[in-house]
Amino acid sequence: MNAAYFTLGCKVNHYDTQSIAEKMACMGYEDVTKKDIAADVVIINTCAVTNESERKSRQLIRRLRMANPNALIVVTGCYAQINPEQIKASTGADLVFGTNDREHIPLAISKYFSVDASESSNLDKSMFPSSRTRAYLKIQDGCKMFCSYCIVPYARNNISCLSIDEIVSKAKALEEEGYKEIVITGIHLASYKHEKYDLADALKSVADNTGIERIRLGSLEPKLLSERFISRLHCIKDKLCPHFHISLQSASPAILAAMNRHYSPEYYMEACNRVRENFEDAMITTDIIVGFPSEGEKEFEQTCEFVKKAGFSHVHIFPFSPKKGTPAASFENQVPNKIKHMRVDKLGRICTEVRNEILCKLVGRKYKVLCEKHEDNLSEGFSSNYLRVKYHSKTDDTAAVTDVKIVGHEDGVLTGEKLIDLQNY
Numbered sequence: 001m002n003a004a005y006f007t008l009g010c011k012v013n014h015y016d017t018q019s020i021a022e023k024m025a026c027m028g029y030e031d032v033t034k035k036d037i038a039a040d041v042v043i044i045n046t047c048a049v050t051n052e053s054e055r056k057s058r059q060l061i062r063r064l065r066m067a068n069p070n071a072l073i074v075v076t077g078c079y080a081q082i083n084p085e086q087i088k089a090s091t092g093a094d095l096v097f098g099t100n101d102r103e104h105i106p107l108a109i110s111k112y113f114s115v116d117a118s119e120s121s122n123l124d125k126s127m128f129p130s131s132r133t134r135a136y137l138k139i140q141d142g143c144k145m146f147c148s149y150c151i152v153p154y155a156r157n158n159i160s161c162l163s164i165d166e167i168v169s170k171a172k173a174l175e176e177e178g179y180k181e182i183v184i185t186g187i188h189l190a191s192y193k194h195e196k197y198d199l200a201d202a203l204k205s206v207a208d209n210t211g212i213e214r215i216r217l218g219s220l221e222p223k224l225l226s227e228r229f230i231s232r233l234h235c236i237k238d239k240l241c242p243h244f245h246i247s248l249q250s251a252s253p254a255i256l257a258a259m260n261r262h263y264s265p266e267y268y269m270e271a272c273n274r275v276r277e278n279f280e281d282a283m284i285t286t287d288i289i290v291g292f293p294s295e296g297e298k299e300f301e302q303t304c305e306f307v308k309k310a311g312f313s314h315v316h317i318f319p320f321s322p323k324k325g326t327p328a329a330s331f332e333n334q335v336p337n338k339i340k341h342m343r344v345d346k347l348g349r350i351c352t353e354v355r356n357e358i359l360c361k362l363v364g365r366k367y368k369v370l371c372e373k374h375e376d377n378l379s380e381g382f383s384s385n386y387l388r389v390k391y392h393s394k395t396d397d398t399a400a401v402t403d404v405k406i407v408g409h410e411d412g413v414l415t416g417e418k419l420i421d422l423q424n425y
């Protein structure tokens with residue numbers, strides 16, 4: 001039997017899909033996601049963060065239903081949690097699981113096909129591909145922040161955190177499976193707390209007790225990045241990737257207040273400065289929502305000016321999409337779509353300029369690149385500070401860390417020359 005996996009949305013969803021895929025592998029299901037063959041089971045992890053995400057989720061399910069008429073179509077994720085009936089009624093999905101039930105998916109599938117899961121419950125590492133690069137390790141679930149535009153606290157409002165022992169043991173398992181890099185994720189990582197331990201303790205435990213070479217942090221809140229927290233991260237700087245994704249959303253104080261986000265643009269900028277003072281060559285990425293209700297030209301310009309100064313290496317820009325069930329959906333002064341899209345374009349151009357300025361300054365630098373794919377003598381991967389790098393290589397460097405000298409950039413991607421192959425692990 002085989003299965004294919006599709007994920008929409010955030011890093012946490014990617015982690016959840018990976019986790020389901022690993023359990024399915026233990027039950028003997030070959031992963032055929034990247035192969036051009038019909039799958040027996042198609043698992044789709046959906047997103048509901050915006051109306052657009054829900055639309056894309058439905059579209060993907062329908063497309064996969066049509067492409068795999070004989071497959072068992074299984075849907076999970078936030079959209080499945082919030083609106084299972086809509087999925088069942090309009091997409092042709094066979095099984096729908098909310099976020100709280102997703103761990104039952106492998107067993108439910110085995111029951112569906114009457115396969116005894118216990119027969120194949122011994123984890124056979126050889127089933128996993130050997131060339132693994134980056135894995136997601138979710139240590140926290142749930143959010144109670146209630147940003148006024150976000151549906152997540154309504155879909156995942158139970159905060160649960162792995163213990164330090166569980167985190168280390170999962171990280172060790174990923175290391176044994178061959179992963180070089182793990183991304184520590186959570187729905188709201190700043191809420192990580194288990195007994196007396198916080199996120200910095202969790203990261204230090206992984207750094208001290210495993211041989212994982214790169215530890216990358218998922219999305220962070222600016223409020224987390226206090227002087228003390230950053231100095232504790234600094235102690236593990238040899239392993240912690242100097243890449244920080246810090247959600248901004250807007251740089252207008254009025255809009256941040258309407259979003260129910262409790263920081264000022266000044267505080268955010270200070271957090272970026274603290275990061276840069278402590279981590280050499282740190283890159284900061286962010287998310288911005290444009291066209292939030294009441295965002296006028298003045299508020300939008302505040303965000304544009306901030307972006308010019310903050311030096312983000314990448315920005316995910318989202319036009320505000322009113323999400324049914326959230327306070328912001330019924331706010332007055334909704335911004336017309338036409339204006340939202342004009343603002344997305346304008347901010348996108350500014351972000352591209354900022355990014356190109358950053359990339360220009362990196363010509364001549366050397367980076368260690370963890371290669372993720374190789375095609376037509378071209379290898380591609382990420383530096384530890386999360387810059388995409390392409391370089392010529394006659395050998396397939398996938399899953400190897402390679403020294404690359406940067407010679408230029410093209411379409412937002414650094415181009416380089418391979419210096420030496422480090423050992424292939």
Ligand code: SF4
Nearest residue numbers: 143145146147150152
């Ligand atoms: S912090 Fe805000 S945006 Fe992030 S998951 Fe929680 S409510 Fe949603």
